[in-house]
Amino acid sequence: MxxxxxxxxxxxxxxxxxxxxxxxxxxxxDTTVTQELLKEGFHRDLLVKVELGVVGEDTGGCAVAARTRLPPGIYVDPHELASLQQQNLTKAVLVPNITDVEAPEYLATDLLVLLYMEPDPRCSCCFRAALPVHGRYHRPAEDSEEASIVLKSPEVLVCCCDNHLSAECWKSAEVEAPCSGKNIGPCQWYSIRHKPTYEELVLQIPVGLKQHSSLVCVVTLLATVLCSSLILAAVCKYGHFSLVTCSE
Missing domain, CATH: 1.20.5 (Single alpha-helices involved in coiled-coils or other helix-helix interfaces)
Incomplete structure (x- = not known):
């Protein structure tokens, strides 16, 4: 019994x-996260779209952000970002906030970006944001004319100053960044507990070939000598020279 x-x-x-x-x-x-690269070449726009999949959760007055780690092959120009933020075109926090924009890929480090997102008027639970990114120069390759840079899907964060999210769906996240909600005071960031289907975005950067190194050096040297000669000839022909004597 x-x-x-x-x-x-x-x-x-x-x-x-x-x-x-x-x-x-x-x-x-599940929350849906999609990434898209706009434009062509070394200067692109990274478009991030988020659709929150939490049913019955009140996200009014909350700030939504995407936290992503950019690999060394691409970077964000802090001066360009500051200009866009002054025009209210985008808002993001860079870690570190000082970036060497001239460093090649093999001398650069990862960059952590917290990208604040704006509500999408076409969907009640949708948010989107764009971030200008730039490709770095890579070492010459052996047999490929392109280098692949993999962008992983970002982490979705929510910061609510006026209400609280359900512990079933969200967990506390350690984020040292202000909340762009209604209140100015600090508030807690939350990360979604159920991860979305992560998809990697691949950026192709054109690179040179090692077997072309000698040709590039010769052409560069000849172009430098030719341009220098033309400048010197123009200065000698059209320049005005005068002797200046110094007297006590």
Whole structure:
């Protein structure tokens, strides 16, 4: 008899755990994150779109951001970003906030970006933001004329100053950045608990070939000598020279 009671209790506990897990999965739907590279060449725009999949969660008055780590092959120009932020075209926090824009790929480091997102008027739970990114110069390659830079899908963060998000769907995140919600004071950032389907975005950067190094050096030297000669000839022909004597 006691064994039967213990078996029934185990069945009830199992059913309770099952329905609890089913309820959490039903409430906490996956968040959709998509990335797209606009324009061509070394200077691109990274467009990030987020669709929150939390059912019945009130995100009014909350700030949504995408935290992504850019590999050494690309960078964000802090001066360009500051200019865009003055025009209210974008808002982001760079870590570190000082970036060597002239460094090649093999001397650069990763860059952490917290990109604040704006609501998308076409969807009540959708947000989007664009960030200008630039490709760095790479070492010459052996046989490929392009270098591949992999951009991983960003982490979705939410900062709510007026309300709280359900602990079932969100977890606290350590983010040292201000919240762009209604209140000026500090508030807690949250990261989505159920990860979306991460897809990698690949950026192709043109690179030179090592077998062309000698040709490039010769052409560069000849072009430098030719341009220098033309400048010197123009100065000698059209320049005005005068002797200046110094007197006490």
């Amino acid at each position: 006691a064994g039967g009671l213990r078996g029934a209790e185990a069945v009830r506990a199992g059913l309770a755990a099952f329905f609890c897990a089913f309820h959490v999965q039903a409430v906490c739907q």
